[in-house]
Amino acid sequence: MTLNPHHLAYNIVKIPPPQEDEKDKSDPLERAQVVLQLPSSERLKPSYLHSFGMTDNHFVFVEQPVKINVLKYLSAWSVRGTTYMDCFESNDSMGTWFHLATKDPADYLSSYKFRTSAFNIFHHINAYEDQGFIVVDLCTWKGHDFVYDYLYLANLKGEWEEVKKAAMRAPQPEVRRYVLPLDIHREEQGRNLVSLSYTTATAALRSDGTIWLEPEVLFSGPRQAFEFPQINYSLCRGKKYSFAYGLGLNHFIPDRIVKLNVQTKETWVWQEDECYPSEPLFVPTPAATEEDDGVLLSIVVKPGAERPSFLLVLDAVKLTELARAEVNTIIPVTLHGTYKP
Incomplete structure (x- = not known):
């Protein structure tokens, strides 16, 4: 400014x-x-x-x-x-x-x-x-x-x-x-x-x-926000594209991860009770040819659990869980992040 x-x-x-x-x-x-x-x-x-x-x-x-x-x-x-x-x-x-x-x-x-x-x-x-x-x-x-x-x-x-x-x-x-x-x-x-x-x-x-x-x-959606968006930046930044990934906010509370097809408006959702994810980061599969071939990474907080925080790994095609890495400490809910291989 x-x-x-x-x-x-x-x-x-x-x-x-x-x-x-x-x-x-x-x-x-x-x-x-x-x-x-x-x-x-x-x-x-x-x-x-x-x-x-x-x-x-x-x-x-x-x-x-x-x-x-x-x-x-x-x-x-x-x-x-x-x-x-x-x-x-x-x-x-x-x-x-x-x-x-x-x-x-x-x-x-x-x-x-x-x-x-x-x-x-x-x-x-x-x-x-x-x-x-x-x-x-x-x-x-x-x-x-x-x-x-x-x-x-x-x-x-x-x-x-x-x-x-x-x-x-x-x-x-x-x-x-x-x-x-x-x-x-x-x-x-x-x-x-x-x-x-x-x-x-x-x-x-x-x-x-x-x-x-x-x-x-x-x-x-009624009081349902799609925020903190991500795309396959290496392939689609500044280009015509199909898929966006975001954090779903339920009355401002981040409680889901959403995939949106911007061409058809179809959505996929990952959600788990008492879990609060962060901005999903898209990581493409090496040498991938499809736009959504990769994984999503998100830091998830689950208050009250024996291991209250975990790194979630989702299949970016269907948003099915591939893995999670749990830790014994609370990680504060995050906003933006980055992936560095």
């Missing part, structure tokens, strides 16, 4: 990989560089940002209506004795904006003004280009209220019925597919610009020059 008296901008930063020369011990972060700046819709109120999308040729940045009040932030602790969380605001009138930029050369495409109804977003699943369109799959929470406001510990450690009531008031989760057309002509105003045969997502040019997007819903 860059702030100066004239504008506030979101920075996309390029971090080079570590040098192969073992003698070079330099920190890659020291060689990081800002490759692109994207404007904020409000000068002193940037949107909360957790991730962005990339295709082979484009960056996709979603600007959501959950805002950080910079003036409140600068005075939060020293003047007002408040926290970072007290600096968030929700803009109930802006909806959600999609910003588009090219990667090489890095250039913000200011003429593409994509708009849609309000939602919260933390995680992009994947994005790819197909026949003149950019397809973007997201884990969303409907509405402009900030999801974090419903995740305070006081709201989650009460009786289960109270937890469910709080979740009923919160923004509701959906996995959505948005399609952004790259070839837009003014004479096509009001007509659906999306011609891809495999999606019901739409895009329509409005009289004010904005392109209004309506999504295709890929996954939606």
Whole structure:
């Protein structure tokens, strides 16, 4: 994020990989560089940002209506004795904006003004280009209220019925597919610009020059979220794909692992009583040719058990258990992880 008296901008930063020369011990972060700046819709109120999308040729940045009040932030602790969380605001009138930029050369495409109804977003699943369109799959929470406001510990450690009531008031989760057309002509105003045969997502040019997007819903259940998504990154990152894996949240409580076919919307589930898994990590089978040929790894917590934590290994095709490695200590519930062979 860059702030100066004239504008506030979101920075996309390029971090080079570590040098192969073992003698070079330099920190890659020291060689990081800002490759692109994207404007904020409000000068002193940037949107909360957790991730962005990339295709082979484009960056996709979603600007959501959950805002950080910079003036409140600068005075939060020293003047007002408040926290970072007290600096968030929700803009109930802006909806959600999609910003588009090219990667090489890095250039913000200011003429593409994509708009849609309000939602919260933390995680992009994947994005790819197909026949003149950019397809973007997201884990969303409907509405402009900030999801974090419903995740305070006081709201989650009460009786289960109270937890469910709080979740009923919160923004509701959906996995959505948005399609952004790259070839837009003014004479096509009001007509659906999306011609891809495999999606019901739409895009329509409005009289004010904005392109209004309506999504295709890929996954939606009553208070059942699909979050912390993973794909076969080595094979499908930035490419058309079929499968996503995620952590299933039941009224915000992580109690299952879910596989989603984004083409057919079919799902597979692993679940066990009193077990709370973490983000599933996909590890492909060496020399695999199929997208879902591999295993999923997840750290699972099972309170009260003789061995209360274990590493779960699932077959990524059917989500059947292959193995588990139990330990005699409690491992805290995790959010993100990585697999290093």
